Amino acid sequence: MLDHLPEKFEPAGLQLLAREIRAARLQLGWTLDELSIAAGLNKGYLSKVERGLKAPSLGTVLNLARVLKVPVGRLFGEAVDDTAIQVSRADRRQIRDADPDGGYRLEALTAGGGGIEGFIMIPRLDFTSDFRTEHDGEEILYVLNGTVEVRFVDRIVTLNQADAIRFPGRLQHQVRRTSQSASVLIAVSRS
Structure with a gap:
């Protein structure tokens, strides 16, 4: 050897x-x-x-x-x-209602560990006044289907299918769908 x-x-x-x-x-x-x-x-x-x-x-x-x-x-x-190398098989994942009151649903693509996490999200239909996400690291959103809006403190960014956005996770943000079939791939870096 x-x-x-x-x-x-x-x-x-x-x-x-x-x-x-x-x-x-x-x-x-x-x-x-x-x-x-x-x-x-x-x-x-x-x-x-x-x-x-x-x-x-x-x-x-x-x-x-x-x-x-x-x-x-x-x-x-x-x-x-x-x-x-971690493989996430589609037939073994479950979509969870993260907010059963008509809110968003999440499907985890990664099995924890490491410095990055991935999700598919079906966003809420509306922004809420009490829910804002903020976290360490970076976030990338990629629109798989439909259209969504990402709200920051001072602006709203509209994203269409195949559009992507990257931003520091420390920024307060919310995502909502503006079309019924919208889904978003989310990658979050925790470092």
Whole structure:
């Protein structure tokens, strides 16, 4: 297994290794300090490794793979962690009435975890005075069918089928459908 490891990293290979080490660390929910302690390595050095500014030795790569509990091949982009790919089958999802009083319905496309969540939403017919959404991260809305309006504090944006909008989640916002068949794909980044 070790005969295919590079003796010297090319810039693209070094960046790939850096991204995979960082991704494996974040998957464990560890800070750079925690990885530094677990691997017995200097935090500043690890920071440079994760940014692709420093090429680790083969021994360091093997140590990091062990501590991060991933195959060495994953750190070199030769394997994908099974949890990195999530499939959401249409026949196993259920649409939930998020607001049974004639409000919106949601269908979750993602199974939690990670920094992004996806939904299909059938919006309410009307804006309400008491319901506004705001959250960390970014949000993207893509209109699958029909037309919708997105209300912010100072404006209303009309979106037609296949239109999309992106905005910081911290902005107070509401979505309503202006056609009976409207549905919206929502992607929310929590980072």
